[in-house]
Amino acid sequence: MQESDDSVKFTKSEAQDYWKSPNDGANNPLEYIVDSERLRERNALLLSVFEKHVDREDAILEIGCNAGRNLHNLWAAGYRNLSAVELSEPAIEVMKQHLPSVYRDSKITIGAIEDVIKTISSKRYDVIFSMAVMIHLPPESEWIFKEIARRAKKKIIVFEGEGGEDISVRHFPRNYKRIFTRLKRPQIEQIWPAPGLPRSYVCRVFGPRPE
Numbered sequence: 001m002q003e004s005d006d007s008v009k010f011t012k013s014e015a016q017d018y019w020k021s022p023n024d025g026a027n028n029p030l031e032y033i034v035d036s037e038r039l040r041e042r043n044a045l046l047l048s049v050f051e052k053h054v055d056r057e058d059a060i061l062e063i064g065c066n067a068g069r070n071l072h073n074l075w076a077a078g079y080r081n082l083s084a085v086e087l088s089e090p091a092i093e094v095m096k097q098h099l100p101s102v103y104r105d106s107k108i109t110i111g112a113i114e115d116v117i118k119t120i121s122s123k124r125y126d127v128i129f130s131m132a133v134m135i136h137l138p139p140e141s142e143w144i145f146k147e148i149a150r151r152a153k154k155k156i157i158v159f160e161g162e163g164g165e166d167i168s169v170r171h172f173p174r175n176y177k178r179i180f181t182r183l184k185r186p187q188i189e190q191i192w193p194a195p196g197l198p199r200s201y202v203c204r205v206f207g208p209r210p211e
């Protein structure tokens, strides 16, 4: 059986168990905050997209912040209304130890986005974004895209895998242009290739629902 066969893919609970504490030697939270050329490129991409599309005072929610590298870069660039939802408690412990200022100044919720999204008021966030997180959400979790589309007042920004490269039982590539435009969020920018990310990743920015 091929790895991409849906029957061998992770279920939602298998995916969440994996990310709560990755046990295959990959995805140690420290890997997400090391200084490397690849991560420097991702950081520069994130900041250039935010510089163009997000105001410093906007309320921002990151889905899947891991040890907080993206939040730290935004914080250092002057974005201070930062929140995140992250499944992995060990990753948040790493943030507490290594990036204490951004941990202190951000509102972090430990939990699965599937459990948290409905508790978020539709007035709370201007911008909701994710980097390499939605690719780990199985088909059972796809209902959250509609909830995100309802809750991001100004922008939705994704840096997510859409193609066939880097596929395993825990990768679920999908076309986010199709998903969010169907939810009446027009795409206003697309960046591909996305520097620092694998070639199957696309950065997409979606604007507000037309009046």
Ligand SMILES: C[S@@+](CC[C@H](N)C(=O)[O-])C[C@H]1O[C@@H](n2cnc3c(N)ncnc32)[C@H](O)[C@@H]1O
Pocket: 016, 019, 020, 032, 063, 064, 065, 066, 067, 069, 070, 085, 086, 087, 088, 091, 111, 112, 113, 114, 130, 131, 132, 133, 136, 137
């Ligand atoms: C590949 S890492 C990317 C981390 C970070 N966004 C970055 O760019 O460095 C995926 C992250 O998403 C988190 N995650 C996966 N599924 C999640 C879910 N259902 N709810 C919240 N976080 C989740 C994982 O724990 C992990 O921290």
